[in-house]
């Protein structure tokens with residue numbers, strides 16, 4: 001399942017397909033991989049590719065040996081992003097998610113070729129997916145969303161481009177591929193508990209609404225959403241996503257390419273924080289109608305029967321920049 005994009009997820013620039021494996025942005029030069037699941041792409045063509053790749057292959061059978069080998073490489077020379085990334089991956093397999101985070105943070109700070117940023121995002125996404133699965137299987141405390149948010153902040157500080165949306169989308173893709181390949185058999189609970197959390201973040205932080213719509217459609221199908229029976233099926237959150245998808249499609253009908261790029265370029269990880277708050281409230285209001293009153297204060301509407309439909313419509317309009325009014329400060 002290739003990842004289809006129409007614009008660069010980092011800057012919104014036009015892209016060219018280079019061969020079959022990745023797109024190249026005509027503006028910022030960043031490469032975006034089509035597969036999203038190649039965790040070793042950051043090593044491609046490097047003089048130590050074979051060595052690091054071997055360390056990563058053997059880390060499942062003998063993590064201690066892998067850790068010693070990569071630590072020796074780190075100690076023997078100048079700081080190298082790829083070595084820190086590799087060691088972080090080995091540490092994450094050993095269940096050391098805190099130490100892994102520190103190595104990835106160091107690795108991110110020494111990335112030299114920012115056009116290759118996407119390869120590092122893919123490597124971390126795959127590992128974060130594995131950490132989430134391990135922690136869930138072993139009933140260990142772990143806060144996936146906080147962990148991913150902290151990593152995306154490191155990527156943004158280094159690259160100066162929004163990275164949160166693409167990081168969440170990539171982790172979602174990793175889970176989906178894992179599910180499709182049968183590697184989550186017996187762990188369907190992990191899938192059904194993590195996907196709604198990832199989707200909430202994708203809704204708030206994906207800058208291309210067409211990507212959000214595509215992912216919502218996939219998830220509606222995966223979770224057997226039925227517009228007739230969602231209430232009995234306890235699928236209200238899916239109903240909300242379905243409403244949002246319809247609102248995006250309807251309101252953007254007839255958008256020019258320029259408008260779509262304008263929306264992407266308007267949003268970044270900082271101003272989307274406001275969207276996240278709003279999207280959260282929307283989700284909560286599905287089960288608690290009193291929250292709609294709070295949303296009404298954010299809204300531009302003066303309608304007397306402010307309901308969920310209107311709240312969703314308002315959110316979609318705000319996202320698509322069809323409302324420019326600043327919300328009232330919340331109490």
Ligand SMILES: [Zn+2]
Nearest residue numbers: 008011025028
């Ligand atoms: Zn770009």
